[in-house]
Amino acid sequence: MLGLLLCLLCPMYISGTRLAMTETDGGPASGAFGGYRVSPGIAGCAILLGAPVSDQTHGPACVKELVRRAAEGDEEAWDVLLDRYAGRVWGVVRSHPLSFHDAQDITQTVLCNLAENLHRLRDPERIGAWLATVARNECRRHLRASGRTRPLPPGDLDRPDDRTPESAYLVAEQTDRVRTALTRLDRPQSEVVRLALEHPELSRAEVARLAGVAESDVSRVRRRARRRLALLLREDR
Amino acid sequence: MTGPDGEEHPPERVMAAARAAHRMRRPDTVLADLLSDSAADPPPGLRAGPGPRLLTFGAAGVELHLQVTVHGDTCDIAGQLVPPARSAVEFRHAGGAFHHTSDSDGAFVLRSLPRTPFSLVCSPSLPGSRPLATPWTPVR
Numbered sequence: 524m525l526g527l528l529l530c531l532l533c534p535m536y537i538s539g540t541r542l543a544m545t546e547t548d549g550g551p552a553s554g555a556f557g558g559y560r561v562s563p564g565i566a567g568c569a570i571l572l573g574a575p576v577s578d579q580t581h582g583p584a585c586v587k588e589l590v591r592r593a594a595e596g597d598e599e600a601w602d603v604l605l606d607r608y609a610g611r612v613w614g615v616v617r618s619h620p621l622s623f624h625d626a627q628d629i630t631q632t633v634l635c636n637l638a639e640n641l642h643r644l645r646d647p648e649r650i651g652a653w654l655a656t657v658a659r660n661e662c663r664r665h666l667r668a669s670g671r672t673r674p675l676p677p678g679d680l681d682r683p684d685d686r687t688p689e690s691a692y693l694v695a696e697q698t699d700r701v702r703t704a705l706t707r708l709d710r711p712q713s714e715v716v717r718l719a720l721e722h723p724e725l726s727r728a729e730v731a732r733l734a735g736v737a738e739s740d741v742s743r744v745r746r747r748a749r750r751r752l753a754l755l756l757r758e759d760r
Numbered sequence: 761m762t763g764p765d766g767e768e769h770p771p772e773r774v775m776a777a778a779r780a781a782h783r784m785r786r787p788d789t790v791l792a793d794l795l796s797d798s799a800a801d802p803p804p805g806l807r808a809g810p811g812p813r814l815l816t817f818g819a820a821g822v823e824l825h826l827q828v829t830v831h832g833d834t835c836d837i838a839g840q841l842v843p844p845a846r847s848a849v850e851f852r853h854a855g856g857a858f859h860h861t862s863d864s865d866g867a868f869v870l871r872s873l874p875r876t877p878f879s880l881v882c883s884p885s886l887p888g889s890r891p892l893a894t895p896w897t898p899v900r
Contacts, residue, residue, distance in 0.1 A: 593782065594787070598782065598783070601779070602779070605775060605779070606769075609769055609774070609775060609778065610768055610769050612770070613769065613774075614768070625898075627770065627771060627773065627774050628876070628898040628899075631770075631773075631774045631777045631854065631898075632877040632896045632897065632898045634770075634777070634778035634781065635777060635778060635879070635896035636895050636896045637778075638778060638781040638782040638785055639781065639785055639786075639791065639893065639895065640791070642787050643791065664797070664800045665800075665898070665900065667800050667801075668797075668799040668800045668900060
């Protein structure tokens, strides 16, 4: 219970503290198997709770200190890091067209790898950028793997191509107009339309989750988006 | 639940797994690189099919070849260490760790594993070699 309270409170105070943590540090953690250790962390947090000094917001040195402590097995430092960065990873992963389940697995993978790499990070203060890159790469790898399993109907390869330069140009122009109109849609309409366009196979529930709307609203948002698109394309003509 | 910047946290299942991974850290290991993954990069000319996924990890002159077969909610992993050597094998996942030993040629089979992101730690009985940990990898 105390741990939960601390992990909820710590980020607020750490964001405004001047590194009270360094003084309270214990010796290096016992070597193998994660070095489980509690007391110095509690001491550190208690000092933080007592001393909400106020000029450093998410200071790099503070992050570095948290990473160092977490690398030595300090569970509370790890909780603070998770509290601060897990949401960011989740946000990056959810911006990719993945199912909820896959998004959870990928976020979990990225966070577990952070735990494993804590003592190997070259620039601990750039942990946010590191996480975002790793998360994006993991998503791309996943999408590449699932995209490859879609075969092309062999009949399509032999069909005659009846396009002319003019028709190709007109199609491109039309595509461009639609694409421009799409960029002018607001959220969540833009998300819903893009998902319908690029991932028509997704269920209504998945669209709702990815676009951040209630499931019952998906059809309504889609309808409004279509009306708005029609309007934008008419104006544009 | 939201974070300090108003960001949404991942589901608790994910947070719990991250805490478990921290408790199971192995700073004494060499972290292996993923060298190939048949799911993301199938061999030239072949499409990734429904068959087993082949993963190769390597570091410090040791390679670990894995074949992952998914059965619904569980999976089996067959592994081979190169160079071959008897090795302790630890399968880590969010719910804990399983311990196993390979045969004298470095081959092992782990059956009915939970289908969740995992990491393996192999400690081959080669002179002067350190335990090898794979990065955490989702099973798909």
